[in-house]
Amino acid sequence: MRSSGVSRPTQPLLVSAGQVVDRPADPHAGREPLALMEIAARAALEDAGVPSLASAIDTVAVVTNVFHDYGDTAALLAERLGCPPGRRLVTTWGGNTPESLVHYLCDEIVAGRTAVALVAGGEAVATLRALGKRGEQPAWTAHRPTDAPRWGDMRPGTSDVESRHGAREAFVTFALVENAFRAARAQTLADAQAEIAAYAERAARIAAANPYAWFRDAKDAATLTTVTPQNRMVAFPYPKYLNAILEVNQGAALLLTSEEAARRAGIASDRWVYPWAGADVTEQWFLSDRAVLHALPGTARAAARLFETIGRGPDAITHLDLYSCFPIAPRLSATTLGLDAATPRPLTVTGGLPWFGGPGNNYGTHALAAMMARLRADRDALGLVHGLGWNCTKHALGVVGGSPSPDGWRRVDTREIQAWVDALPTPTLAVEAAGPATIETYTVVHGRDGAPERGVVFARLPDGRRSVAVLPTDRDVLESLERREGVGRSGTLRHDGGRNVFTPS
Numbered sequence: 320m321r322s323s324g325v326s327r328p329t330q331p332l333l334v335s336a337g338q339v340v341d342r343p344a345d346p347h348a349g350r351e352p353l354a355l356m357e358i359a360a361r362a363a364l365e366d367a368g369v370p371s372l373a374s375a376i377d378t379v380a381v382v383t384n385v386f387h388d389y390g391d392t393a394a395l396l397a398e399r400l401g402c403p404p405g406r407r408l409v410t411t412w413g414g415n416t417p418e419s420l421v422h423y424l425c426d427e428i429v430a431g432r433t434a435v436a437l438v439a440g441g442e443a444v445a446t447l448r449a450l451g452k453r454g455e456q457p458a459w460t461a462h463r464p465t466d467a468p469r470w471g472d473m474r475p476g477t478s479d480v481e482s483r484h485g486a487r488e489a490f491v492t493f494a495l496v497e498n499a500f501r502a503a504r505a506q507t508l509a510d511a512q513a514e515i516a517a518y519a520e521r522a523a524r525i526a527a528a529n530p531y532a533w534f535r536d537a538k539d540a541a542t543l544t545t546v547t548p549q550n551r552m553v554a555f556p557y558p559k560y561l562n563a564i565l566e567v568n569q570g571a572a573l574l575l576t577s578e579e580a581a582r583r584a585g586i587a588s589d590r591w592v593y594p595w596a597g598a599d600v601t602e603q604w605f606l607s608d609r610a611v612l613h614a615l616p617g618t619a620r621a622a623a624r625l626f627e628t629i630g631r632g633p634d635a636i637t638h639l640d641l642y643s644c645f646p647i648a649p650r651l652s653a654t655t656l657g658l659d660a661a662t663p664r665p666l667t668v669t670g671g672l673p674w675f676g677g678p679g680n681n682y683g684t685h686a687l688a689a690m691m692a693r694l695r696a697d698r699d700a701l702g703l704v705h706g707l708g709w710n711c712t713k714h715a716l717g718v719v720g721g722s723p724s725p726d727g728w729r730r731v732d733t734r735e736i737q738a739w740v741d742a743l744p745t746p747t748l749a750v751e752a753a754g755p756a757t758i759e760t761y762t763v764v765h766g767r768d769g770a771p772e773r774g775v776v777f778a779r780l781p782d783g784r785r786s787v788a789v790l791p792t793d794r795d796v797l798e799s800l801e802r803r804e805g806v807g808r809s810g811t812l813r814h815d816g817g818r819n820v821f822t823p824s
Contacts, residue, residue: 340568355441483817486606694720748787
């Protein structure tokens, strides 16, 4: 269409989405991840109303599998779908990946280098683990080697010092951020847990209404946060029901096209959803490098620039899906966007990873699929989808609309913001520490029997240096840090056996 002789800005489209959830009674009947991707992709083709569109797909991008990597997965998937020769992308790890891929593919569509692109991902960890408990390995499609570089940032998510002290698993690192966030806001343990419980109940209720969710029982706030044998503490303050669940069989796929390609293929406009703008940024890479553990300064600037780009503020966003691997993630992101962490508004349209399910790196594809459904039904609305990778490190923020943007697709240039983040001061790390120190944040990690097993501390020395340390394995010490606030408590550091040990006073 034209207005006053001026061409309308190029508008890439999200034209369809497909999802699948697989719950086999017998794990031998479970579908492998590649099959889940294929089912989701074919569902997306059906959703577009043009199953033959596979013959026009010029780019196939696969969100990499966490527990079963096929190698050149994109080529394997393209062959199954009957796509013509074209570009094949397989990504690195990170929950930001699906949203970041959409930003990249929108850029490629605007530049005329892509006309029809498929994004797909899938995991079958529930089946894999069920077979593993029987001592069996799945007979899945063989690995296909490829020399193609992975799309995305290959750097590991934790430093050697963090890993050596037990701050490696996501349930540990996000608990560390959660406890720093609580203390910075001067919340009591009870008040903070009540806030977490209210958020979790809302998210679980949304998951219960999502036919592709793994858990659809809408557990209430008390059930989600009360420690029981079924809901054991994992890493304080998160019992099991508040942790992202990887043990799922889920797949999702999206189709993006240029408007010209959509019209040429005969995709009805009532299928179209419109990417407006996107921004990508990384915080200082390692958690221990950040001066303030519970802040996302780069993301805050990128979000402000995103809202400036679309000419609307956060109040104009009707639907949100903020990445939610653990309760701190969406609540911290909400504050970064200018919302209250305790806001009663839903922070997800999908249901969140502890309740919808955490299919490896691919939750964001499901989030975009859920957002598309909302916007098809609410054409005047805008939605914001947020993806997060590693330890609150890699961030992708995208605004999508039920109607076209007046300015077409806009990629936010975050190079200046990234340079600012990279130049932020970093605390000096005391790799081998001894002497008095104060707890900056901490968590206590529990075993499968529910008993506390170990603790991780970030501590500050009197001269301002930071140390990563473990806690003594004494049960009384560990439990005391769950009964009353540990942030700000003084103690003593010593170096023993290659690790720093912090003993509270």
